Amino acid sequence: MIEIKTLTKKFGSFTALNGVSFEIPTGSIFGLVGSNGAGKSTLLRTLAGVYRPDGGNVFFEGSPPYEHTEIKSRLFFISDYPYFPPQSTLEDLKSLLRDFYPGWDDKTFDRLCAMFPINRKDKLKDMSKGMQRQAALIAALSTRPDYFLLDEIFDGLDPVVRQLLKKLIAGEVADRGMTVLIASHNLRELEDFCDTIALLHRGGVLLEKELDSLRLGIHRIQAVFLDMPELPKMKEKIDIVSWERSGSVLSFVARGELEEILGALEQFGPQFQEAVPLSLEEVFISEMEAAGYDINNIVG
Numbered sequence: 188m189i190e191i192k193t194l195t196k197k198f199g200s201f202t203a204l205n206g207v208s209f210e211i212p213t214g215s216i217f218g219l220v221g222s223n224g225a226g227k228s229t230l231l232r233t234l235a236g237v238y239r240p241d242g243g244n245v246f247f248e249g250s251p252p253y254e255h256t257e258i259k260s261r262l263f264f265i266s267d268y269p270y271f272p273p274q275s276t277l278e279d280l281k282s283l284l285r286d287f288y289p290g291w292d293d294k295t296f297d298r299l300c301a302m303f304p305i306n307r308k309d310k311l312k313d314m315s316k317g318m319q320r321q322a323a324l325i326a327a328l329s330t331r332p333d334y335f336l337l338d339e340i341f342d343g344l345d346p347v348v349r350q351l352l353k354k355l356i357a358g359e360v361a362d363r364g365m366t367v368l369i370a371s372h373n374l375r376e377l378e379d380f381c382d383t384i385a386l387l388h389r390g391g392v393l394l395e396k397e398l399d400s401l402r403l404g405i406h407r408i409q410a411v412f413l414d415m416p417e418l419p420k421m422k423e424k425i426d427i428v429s430w431e432r433s434g435s436v437l438s439f440v441a442r443g444e445l446e447e448i449l450g451a452l453e454q455f456g457p458q459f460q461e462a463v464p465l466s467l468e469e470v471f472i473s474e475m476e477a478a479g480y481d482i483n484n485i486v487g
């Protein structure tokens with residue numbers, strides 16, 4: 188388990204993280220979203236032990252990472268700009284990493300090299316941005332980390348590699364109980380992948396939710412009416428968050444149990460009604476609006 192307690196990080200007089208608190212259970216995938224400058228990289232770097240907090244604490248299995256080197260050898264952090272020693276190849280990375288990470292596994296390395304379309308003998312500095320990320324991921328996963336911290340990892344990866352990567356990470360989580368924290372400015376990238384999402388804004392957590400519970404309590408409904416009911420009357424019966432009307436079609440987002448919403452809607456005599464899946468982005472927008480925030484400029 189990773190525990191983050193009232194974590195504060197300052198750069199001079201600027202506060203990049205302001206009392207951030209949340210927990211990441213072992214064996215889960217936690218997504219951190221937020222716009223540019225929200226503090227995602229700073230948080231990941233502080234968790235990885237690169238920065239020392241100015242206030243609050245980070246605990247991995249009860250210990251701070253910068254005092255507990257054993258944890259560092261079971262943790263892998265891929266930053267948004269992975270660094271490689273000049274002139275090195277993926278084979279060189281293997282030699283470097285296997286001495287430091289006791290979990291290093293040659294078979295995993297060989298298997299991953301065969302899966303990704305990159306050559307382990309090519310110089311990393313000559314590779315494209317996406318290929319460099321793939322190389323970093325191959326090396327990282329070969330250390331078989333217990334804690335995997337990823338900053339904007341999907342950036343520059345094509346859709347096929349992205350899906351392959353999601354599958355590989357989800358497999359490690361399911362098989363070995365790996366714990367993943369992944370930061371992205373793009374909510375859509377995390378939609379089908381994370382158990383929990385936290386929204387970071389100006390160094391603070393605005394919202395933290397398990398995706399299953401988030402999705403269960405909110406629904407989009409489309410209904411066709413010959414005689415369109417008055418919205419205030421519908422709102423007396425249904426907790427409508429937002430709506431759009433186009434001719435005889437009413438589309439609205441409402442909170443509550445789906446069956447109860449559809450049952451209440453029946454009273455208004457629709458010709459047709461159906462529930463349409465909400466995207467994670469729509470769910471977040473509704474949650475943020477309910478909390479009194481304007482989603483614009485919060486999620487990219």
Ligand SMILES: Nc1ncnc2c1ncn2[C@@H]1O[C@H](COP(=O)(O)OP(=O)(O)OP(=O)(O)O)[C@@H](O)[C@H]1O
Nearest residue numbers: 198203221222223224225226227228229230267372
């Ligand atoms: N080393 C540093 N020195 C001074 N300020 C910094 C430093 N690192 C980050 N900051 C500032 O802290 C804030 C948070 O930056 P951070 O890189 O953590 O954001 P982010 O959410 O990762 O953004 P992005 O999506 O653009 O990568 C920004 O205002 C940034 O300018």
